[in-house]
Amino acid sequence: MLGNLHSTAAPLTASATTSASVPGVVETRHLDFFYGNHQVLFDVSLRVVQHEILALIGPSGCGKSTFLRTLNRMNDLVPSARWQGEVLIDGQDIYAPGCDVMALRRKVGMVFQRSNPFPFSIEENVAYGVKINHLARDRQHRAEIVERSLRAAGLWEEVKDRLRHPALALSGGQQQRLCIARALAVEPEILLMDEPASALDPIATARIEELAIELKQRYTIVIVTHNLQQAARISDRTSFFLMGKLMETGATQTLFTKPVRKETEDYITGRFG
Amino acid sequence: MSASASRLGTAREEGRRPRPGSDAVFHWTLRGLALAPLAILIGLGVQLFRASAASRHAFGWGFLTQSAWDPVFGHFGAWPFLFGTLLTTGVGVVIAAPLGVGTAVFLAELAPFWLRAPVGYLVELLAAVPSVVYGLWGIFVLAPWLQQSAEPWLGDHFSGVPLFQGAPYGVGYLAAGLILAVMIVPFVVGLSRQAISAVPAHQREAAYALGSTRWEVIRRVAVPTARSGIWGGILLATGRALGETMAVTMIIGNRPAVSASLFAPGYTLASVIANEFTEATGALYISSLIEIGLVLFAITVVVNLLSRLLLSRIARAGAAA
Numbered sequence: 001m002l003g004n005l006h007s008t009a010a011p012l013t014a015s016a017t018t019s020a021s022v023p024g025v026v027e028t029r030h031l032d033f034f035y036g037n038h039q040v041l042f043d044v045s046l047r048v049v050q051h052e053i054l055a056l057i058g059p060s061g062c063g064k065s066t067f068l069r070t071l072n073r074m075n076d077l078v079p080s081a082r083w084q085g086e087v088l089i090d091g092q093d094i095y096a097p098g099c100d101v102m103a104l105r106r107k108v109g110m111v112f113q114r115s116n117p118f119p120f121s122i123e124e125n126v127a128y129g130v131k132i133n134h135l136a137r138d139r140q141h142r143a144e145i146v147e148r149s150l151r152a153a154g155l156w157e158e159v160k161d162r163l164r165h166p167a168l169a170l171s172g173g174q175q176q177r178l179c180i181a182r183a184l185a186v187e188p189e190i191l192l193m194d195e196p197a198s199a200l201d202p203i204a205t206a207r208i209e210e211l212a213i214e215l216k217q218r219y220t221i222v223i224v225t226h227n228l229q230q231a232a233r234i235s236d237r238t239s240f241f242l243m244g245k246l247m248e249t250g251a252t253q254t255l256f257t258k259p260v261r262k263e264t265e266d267y268i269t270g271r272f273g
Numbered sequence: 274m275s276a277s278a279s280r281l282g283t284a285r286e287e288g289r290r291p292r293p294g295s296d297a298v299f300h301w302t303l304r305g306l307a308l309a310p311l312a313i314l315i316g317l318g319v320q321l322f323r324a325s326a327a328s329r330h331a332f333g334w335g336f337l338t339q340s341a342w343d344p345v346f347g348h349f350g351a352w353p354f355l356f357g358t359l360l361t362t363g364v365g366v367v368i369a370a371p372l373g374v375g376t377a378v379f380l381a382e383l384a385p386f387w388l389r390a391p392v393g394y395l396v397e398l399l400a401a402v403p404s405v406v407y408g409l410w411g412i413f414v415l416a417p418w419l420q421q422s423a424e425p426w427l428g429d430h431f432s433g434v435p436l437f438q439g440a441p442y443g444v445g446y447l448a449a450g451l452i453l454a455v456m457i458v459p460f461v462v463g464l465s466r467q468a469i470s471a472v473p474a475h476q477r478e479a480a481y482a483l484g485s486t487r488w489e490v491i492r493r494v495a496v497p498t499a500r501s502g503i504w505g506g507i508l509l510a511t512g513r514a515l516g517e518t519m520a521v522t523m524i525i526g527n528r529p530a531v532s533a534s535l536f537a538p539g540y541t542l543a544s545v546i547a548n549e550f551t552e553a554t555g556a557l558y559i560s561s562l563i564e565i566g567l568v569l570f571a572i573t574v575v576v577n578l579l580s581r582l583l584l585s586r587i588a589r590a591g592a593a594a
């Protein structure tokens with residue numbers, strides 16, 4: 001029942017249902033998720049279209065982060081995690097036996113709520129994924145990838161003279177953009193962002209938002225946010241989660257102005273959450 | 274009630290500022306106590322320096338490089354002991370460091386949870402065994418095994434390496450180094466494990482999210498992030514090994530000579546003092562033993578200062594961070 005609700009509410013979703021294997025497409029089908037016996041996601045069916053920004057909103061604890069982390073199998077790291085249903089990336093079931101989790105995580109990059117650079121230099125942070133995945137031919141090539149990634153994250157001009165300096169000496173907003181650069185360096189198709197700006201001041205937040213809109217040209221982005229204005233500013237479509245259920249997905253404009261569900265309306269008008 | 278409240282208020286106000294008189298006494302007493310360790314350290318150094326005057330005048334710096342140790346003719350050189358201390362410590366650390374860091378990685382990252390606490394506890398227990406017990410075990414178990422099996426085997430298979438040439442004695446540098454390794458490994462494990470466990474989960478997640486395997490997360494993120502604690506553990510262990518007396522004295526062989534072979538018996542700074550001080554006759558003999566004490570004191574202080582320096586530099590790099 002919830003599964004077809006979102007497709008009626010969202011024109012973009014309807015168009016997306018036609019092709020299952022467009023690159024950069026994420027799809028979940030009847031996804032249930034449990035921590036031990038505690039069910040956190042209920043029958044979530046959702047589709048993300050190539051080169052769009054999908055915002056996930058909903059009250060705290062409704063399962064947004066959990067949902068996001070099922071898309072690159074970060075939840076595998078939680079021993080009690082169990083799930084049912086399918087998650088397709090580019091048409092491939094990522095929970096099917098034999099799926100290469102490391103390759104999946106390279107393809108589906110992630111930016112966390114708390115910026116988490118390694119305690120290495122700026123350069124080494126960006127080069128980390130390049131090194132472990134052997135993406136560079138030689139040092140020269142690696143330096144190029146580092147530069148390209150830092151440019152893409154809008155950080156190059158600020159750090160080009162101090163690439164060898166410790167990453168943790170950067171400001172909070174710079175650290176978060178460094179984490180974005182680090183994620184971009186392994187050339188993902190999809191970027192998952194879990195409240196990437198929630199710890200930042202308004203100016204740093206604005207930079208991250210601009211960056212997200214820029215990155216949309218090349219990447220598909222799923223972003224969790226508690227900031228409804230932020231969702232409205234940057235996303236093409238928005239999904240509203242409530243207590244582990246996907247209540248509604250729609251074009252952001254529509255969802256914020258004419259939500260289908262009463263619960264969505266209550267949430268966006270601030271009646272709960 | 275309001276009176277008591279206001280009285281409380283005043284008391285608190287006063288507590289903030291030191292009152293002249295008794296508070297000043299308190300202040301200076303504490304400061305004195307804080308400086309006491311420094312005073313003791315300096316006092317110790319000065320005493321050793323003074324009491325070794327006779328030896329220092331007789332032999333000068335040559336004391337450190339001379340190999341003769343001849344109480345009968347009054348020739349004293351500390352080189353065999355210095356050599357023995359450095360060599361046995363070297364063997365101990367070379368074995369204990371990788372073993373300890375490996376164990377720490379295993380305990381912090383790989384071992385099943387039910388195994389971590391008991392194994393960690395057993396490793397800690399190694400540090401609680403009195404060193405004389407290690408000495409006994411060395412004499413009755415380790416030395417015979419080295420002499421009959423391990424040293425002949427090493428001699429056969431690594432005959433090109435000078436360290437492994439010569440007759441297998443059992444007691445000697447190798448035996449002492451091995452005992453030291455066992456004795457200091459808990460310090461390496463303890464500090465390394467603590468440091469590795471303290472690597473924040475969000476940093477590991479970052480590494481996993483970039484496509485790292487578990488092994489890559491350990492090797493390229495967790496261990497490098499924990500490096501200051503790991504070095505701290507290794508240096509602490511080195512300090513321990515340098516000064517360890519009882520177990521080494523029981524197993525080193527007590528021969529004041531220098532040998533390139535690990536199988537040969539030798540002597541260390543700490544052992545020669547422990548063994549010979551009570552029987553030393555003659556001012557120069559005693560003075561020479563005291564100078565050996567001075568050398569040992571200087572080495573351990575320097576190693577500890579170095580470790581501090583290194584740790585604080587890494588800590589500062591992390592904090593600048």
Ligand SMILES: Nc1ncnc2c1ncn2[C@@H]1O[C@H](COP(=O)(O)OP(=O)(O)OP(=O)(O)O)[C@@H](O)[C@H]1O
Nearest residue numbers: 035040058059060061062063064065066067078226
């Ligand atoms: N590792 C875990 N183990 C057990 N339960 C967990 C774990 N992580 C999250 N949960 C539970 O799952 C539910 C959903 O959590 P989740 O973090 O996905 O919510 P969220 O929507 O991201 O919330 P927030 O907006 O506060 O970040 C919560 O009830 C939470 O307590």
Ligand SMILES: [Mg+2]
Nearest residue numbers: 064065066194
């Ligand atoms: Mg969350």
